[in-house]
Amino acid sequence: MAVTWFVQPHPDATLRSTETSADDERTLYAGALGGFDSTTVRAFEHYRGIEPFVAVNARGWKCLIAINFESHILFGMNCPPPGADPFIEIPVLANRDDYFEAVFPEGTVIRLTLQDDQVRVFLHRAPQGD
Numbered sequence: 001m002a003v004t005w006f007v008q009p010h011p012d013a014t015l016r017s018t019e020t021s022a023d024d025e026r027t028l029y030a031g032a033l034g035g036f037d038s039t040t041v042r043a044f045e046h047y048r049g050i051e052p053f054v055a056v057n058a059r060g061w062k063c064l065i066a067i068n069f070e071s072h073i074l075f076g077m078n079c080p081p082p083g084a085d086p087f088i089e090i091p092v093l094a095n096r097d098d099y100f101e102a103v104f105p106e107g108t109v110i111r112l113t114l115q116d117d118q119v120r121v122f123l124h125r126a127p128q129g130d
Contacts, residue, residue, distance in 0.1 A: 011120035015045040015052060025069050026053040033077070036063070044119045048103065050075060050090070052112055052119045064088055064114045087113040092126070 020026060020043045030036040030053070040056035052066045063079035064086035076088035092100040092108040100110065107126030112119055 009122060012123045013047055013121040015047060015119040015121065017117065018043045018045060020053070026051070029067065029069070030055040030065070033065075047112075047119075047121050048100070048110075050110070050112070052088075054086075054114060054119075062086055062114065064112060064119070066090065066112055085113050085115050087111060 020041055024041070024043065026043045027038050027041045030038060030041045035058040036055040038055075040054075042054045044052045044054070046052075049068050049071075050066050051069055052064060055063050055065065057063050057079050059079075061079045061081060063077060065077045066075040066088045067073065068075070075090045078086040078088050080086055088111070090100070090110040090112075092104045092106055092110070094101060094106045100108070104110075104123070105126045105128055109124040111122040111124060113122070114120075
């Protein structure tokens with residue numbers, strides 16, 4: 001079991017759930033996206049401008065949504081069937097006018113996963129150029 005722990009990837013950050021109210025921006029956004037039960041919206045801590053939240057869609061499936069409300073950027077939404085963990089991958093691309101380019105090299109992928117009621121962040125860094 002100890003060997004398994006060493007070979008498994010470990011998150012670069014683990015985001016905890018935060019307080020969410022009925023008039024919270026995420027709750028209103030989930031309502032605008034449609035098909036989400038506003039009572040199921042849960043916000044999580046931010047990660048470098050990414051504001052993740054979870055909501056349950058009309059099918060009863062958990063959805064992970066990643067957005068930046070200040071810049072009105074929807075990074076992604078994923079609603080897999082029960083038994084699968086939702087995830088979103090955000091590539092860092094040059095000249096896309098986002099703030100990741102200044103922090104991570106082009107080709108880096110920021111992967112958010114919802115596991116055990118936590119959003120985990122994994123960075124798959126691109127190799128540095130010469």
